[in-house]
Amino acid sequence: MSNAVKLGQDIRALRKARKMTLEKMSQQLGRSVGWLSQIERGLSVPTMEDLREIASLFDVPLSLFFGTTEAPENEQGRVVRAAARRQIGAYDSGLVETLISPDLTDDFEVIHSTFKPGAEIAEITKRPTTEVVYLISGTLDLWIEDEKYTISAGDSFRIRGDSYRWANPYDIPAVALWVISPPVY
Amino acid sequence: MSNAVKLGQDIRALRKARKMTLEKMSQQLGRSVGWLSQIERGLSVPTMEDLREIASLFDVPLSLFFGTTEAPENEQGRVVRAAARRQIGAYDSGLVETLISPDLTDDFEVIHSTFKPGAEIAEITKRPTTEVVYLISGTLDLWIEDEKYTISAGDSFRIRGDSYRWANPYDIPAVALWVISPPVY
DNA sequence: TCTATGAAAAAATGTGGAAAATTTTCATAG
DNA sequence: CTATGAAAATTTTCCACATTTTTTCATAGA
Structure with a gap:
């Protein structure tokens, strides 16, 4: 292709x-x-x-x-190497989001998110989506509909159309895998 | 509920x-x-x-x-703690799969998979699904439609209806997050 | 008294056709 | 050679109706 x-x-x-x-x-x-x-x-x-x-x-x-280009021929559309992930949603400097999915054409998107120490989401978010998030490392504070949760590495959470916000008041980055369906990017 | x-x-x-x-x-x-x-x-x-x-x-x-029961009231259906994940698909002893999603009712499933050293899938698999997999740690050999890939921690891959098989010939477990849509479990 | 059944009622899903909306094609102007 | 805009093609959206699937509930059986 x-x-x-x-x-x-x-x-x-x-x-x-x-x-x-x-x-x-x-x-x-x-x-x-x-x-x-x-x-x-x-x-x-x-x-x-x-x-x-x-x-x-x-x-x-x-x-x-860009960046789709760089993968070897036989990996195109199939494999995304850690170093070759494309960045998306560069709104918030405290949050780095890169694309795990090879492209945006699936029914869901998988995003690798790094929440820097001290970072906090700018505003409460509410989307008509189902989102499942797995915390790979670090710790993250999360509010879903005003209920607070502290998420540790290995824990996961799901948001289904509810409003939420997050913050990383800890001193190490929190790294998460974020699955969103349907796609929002 | x-x-x-x-x-x-x-x-x-x-x-x-x-x-x-x-x-x-x-x-x-x-x-x-x-x-x-x-x-x-x-x-x-x-x-x-x-x-x-x-x-x-x-x-x-x-x-x-079981196990749905055990989470605190306010975490039910929202948060799945690392220690409380439910096991699924216990077919293959070389592969341990646990559920990241709080339940099976979403349009996609998120599964935490551990591929033990020496483990290998029993048979080639082919499903009418889209599957995106992120390797958290370890190394995994993967074949998609006879093309071989070696996946390292941080890499990811996608399978869209193609046949595939995997093996972990290395001496440490490979740990992955496996997203499947539509659900198969 | 409580549970499971099976038939009736209700709800959901599928089908075909027509209209509307969206996308693609392509001859032509710039 | 590229972008436009109108015509053609395709896709999506409604309906109305048939069919399938699910739910309800009176009753038989334990």
Whole structure:
């Protein structure tokens, strides 16, 4: 599968996750629907400038659109090496999120999250999703619907449409695997 | 939510994962459809003997049906502590699988797998699922459609309906988080 | 009295067809 | 050679109806 196709599929997945139509997206970008359709199917390749605008529209780092390229031929779409994970959602500097899934086209997303010491989520989050999180290392404070939990390495939790927030008041990073369905990125 | 309801929901999830109807399941158990319906909704509680037969029918350990009980009230259905994970799929002694998800009722399942040194899967597996796996520690040899990969801690891989098999020829356990959608247990 | 059954009622799921929405194609202007 | 925009194609969304599956509940049996 060509890089253009893979790139297009990721863009399509990002759009779908936001329940946006080609029409709406093309309006926001000031481009035609036909053009976007071609981009998403890899029949045409967007310029760097286009990509920058798409990344901005979806609030993901531009770098998300690269890195697919780098894996060896036979690992493409199957294996993601630890060092080659793509970064997403660079909103919060206290939280680093990288993509475990090879791309965004599945029914769920798996994200590797590192919560730095002292970091705290900016605002209470509530999404129409099911999220299961496994804490690989560190400790994390978590509130689900005002109920507080302290999560230690090896513990896991699930959020199903409830509001939640987190904080890492401890002095080591908390590292988690975060599974979200349906995709939000 | 009462224990009877939770138990019933897990039983229903197991049945659904196998695309079985109440009718078919009740035949296999030699019980009535109405009775099963009541069990699955927690209106009635199966005897230990019933449970044993259900576990056997689904090829899961009887212990899967316990342990939900033990978590503190406010953690039920939300938090699964490392020490309280329930074991599933006890087929292969070289592989220990425990449930990260609080129950089986989600669109996907998250499983904590430990592949013991020297262990190897008995037969090639092929399922109509998407599976994303993250290796927490150790090393694992993996074959997807005859292509071999050596997966190290921090790496991840995805299987989408392809056949695969694995082996741990190394001398330390490989520990992985396995996400499967739709559920198979 | 309590439990499981089986038939009736209710609910959920599947089907086919038509309309609407979305996406793809492609001739053409820039 | 690239992007546009209108036409064509495809996909999605409703319905109405049939079928399947699940739930309810009166009753027989323990």
